Amino acid sequence: METYRTHFVMWTVLGLAAVFISASALSGVKGIVTQKVLLHCPCVNRNVRKTIIWQLEEHTIVLRHDGSNNHTTIGTRYENRVSLFLNEEKDNCSLLLSGITVADHGTYKCSFTADAFVYEQVILHVAASYSVCMDLVSDQASVSSGGGEGSRVYQCKASGGYPEGQIHWELEGHPLVNPSRRDVTHLDNITGLYSLTSNLTIELSEGETLQCVVENTALASNLNSNSSCNQKHMPIEGSIHYKVQVAAVVAVSLIVIFIVGVLLVFLLTRCRRHERSTRDTERQERGVTQSFNVYEDDSA
Template sequence: MLPDRITRLQYSSGDLADPLVLSTSRAQVNMKTFLGLLIAFISVSGNENQEVTVKGVSAQNILLPCSCSSRNPDKEVIWQINKTTVLRHQGNTSDVSASYEGRAEILLTKNDNNCSLLLSNITLADRGTYKCNFHSTVHNQALFHTVYNYAFIHLEVSVSYSVCQKPGSGNDENGSVRVFQCDVTRRHPEDQIDWQLDGQPLEKPSTTDATYIAPTGLQHLSSNLTMELNGSSEPKCVVKNPAISTSISYSCSEHTDPSIQDPTFVKSVISSSVIVAIVLLLVFSLVLYHCQTSKRVTEEKRAGVTSSELWELNVS
């Protein structure tokens, strides 16, 4: 049998509380607690899981790695350099900034778990710290946890040089004094040729000549070193630049072209071509004149015979 009234509880504070009101308050508190836990589960947290350094060579391609397993496909993938956006990708669409147009491609188009960025024809201006931003989803029973991930990729770019070092030639009777020559195309104003012996810089004086290469406008550097060899080691020439790192390969194949060895070669070829063209034009003009003259003489002879024949007929 239900009581005819609701029993009231006395609290130490002296206030009276209605059990129905208390029950409602507890329900509200529980609901707030549940919502708070739910928000905690679906909240976004940061996770720095990658940081690598990648080295590339100017004018070549480079891959900036970024693994994005469990990526949330509804969220954007953003690549940045120094807080400047390089590329945004969402769904099947990529938006590339103007300075990277035609040079930046995200590999998500080939693999959903690969957010790596492929840069083509890199330059020194591409150096810096890149950031790959994406969201991944972690499932926990009926709840889910969205994790914000980012990775830092430090890109270092060096400049490639092809150096041609010719074997030293003897400069005295014993052959101990040798003359070494080194050739390279200067790509930046600060480029210079240094000589080393057993990996150590040489203080021996050397002479370096710089000439322009037509029509590229680059400079050809040629350095000559004369020194007396006291051991079996020979000096080695290297390209130095205080502002950039250099990548050197030793080959004379690029320097066998006369246009590189001698900057006046191109001018001489152009001059010769012009002279040949003028001579051919003159010959063609003379042949054409001769043909036209011969044709006119033949026509005149035929016209003369016809006139004489007509005159003889009239006389008779």
Template structure:
């Protein structure tokens, strides 16, 4: 019996919001996939929770709500069940904690709040995930061959760069391969380089995640010294030497 009344309250509140709100657009927030993120929305001060109407929504999809002193989740979309928390009474804020982030959470969220004046804030949420440390695979015959650099499990799609003796290459690698894992929404990226590497040179691949401002690298030294790889995050590189050992 209470659902039609709650729906009417929501409709009336949104109608008023569309007519009288002052919209505030915040800078994008970056959240890490699998973790929690706080979406900021400052309430009016001083705040009286018993008079407050607060709705977090995406267009007409309700993410969470707080109506006149009580949390109201009767119309919360099932995608957000057990993933949200409001801190109205604890911290006198209208901010929303959203947990267990996934790629699907990358949206623009709307915070509607009034007591009795109605205000509207927009929060753009971007999600990201770090890649694994890159693995640099070398050809079985030195110095000629095809080198591959691979990193997995990141978001958004990363870009792989190559350096020869700490300088950009004078030729282009093969087109980068990016594979989206549909089950996780994350990318696996691979770049292949056909090159002749001299014995006194070093080859480095760099995986750039622009959103997180993170670069992961793997460096392969020349065959005579490659047992001491230099790397931001080191993963051992296995070089096939069996042909040279008899």
């Protein structure tokens, strides 16, 4: 009964660990536009004579490697942008994707043949950081813009980002409530990137600080205007928060794996001790029985 209980606990722990690791894997990977990303696909014990296929969703072939003649065919959209690592490591079917675009967003499937047909899925979340700038565009607001005599019009621009973000206005670090503003959103049909423009009409007191903030949920960051639109400026990277999130997930995963390992070692050690104790008890009982039989024979 004790051995059964121990095995039940051990398999329960393994099941919970598997669920946790699977849930972590389903979160996918993040790729930044124009950069590179590695889509993992371990293919241990694969049949090297069979075909490896990478595809996006169910309709777009990214790459097809025929193991029988060592020939690789690459989809039209992915020419000069994808590569495998089979020459370095035959059990690694991971795909390196370069020059990421918005169109690369989606679920990728890596399929190969081992003892049976196997496939791995990787979700790629594409994001792009906005370039943000702000300028005073009018010293005197027009009557149609809703401004008073001392009102001015400020313009905030956020360009080249993905997914669609939101512009917020702040005065002295606090959000403006019901501001007089006019917003325009433009989607580039070629690149899939968004450009946002917000015109704010407001009357500022001397010394007050106004800034626009661009929210990009995919990068878990808010970008503040720190330059004039009339000056050259570099895009503000919003991937720092994402890196922190990834590090936290990895740390938690390692801790869980360590705890599971310790529990398994403990349970296995306990099982072995129980089995050894059972064998010793049986051995002692057999010895006593044999001694008793010898004694009866001598008495007879």
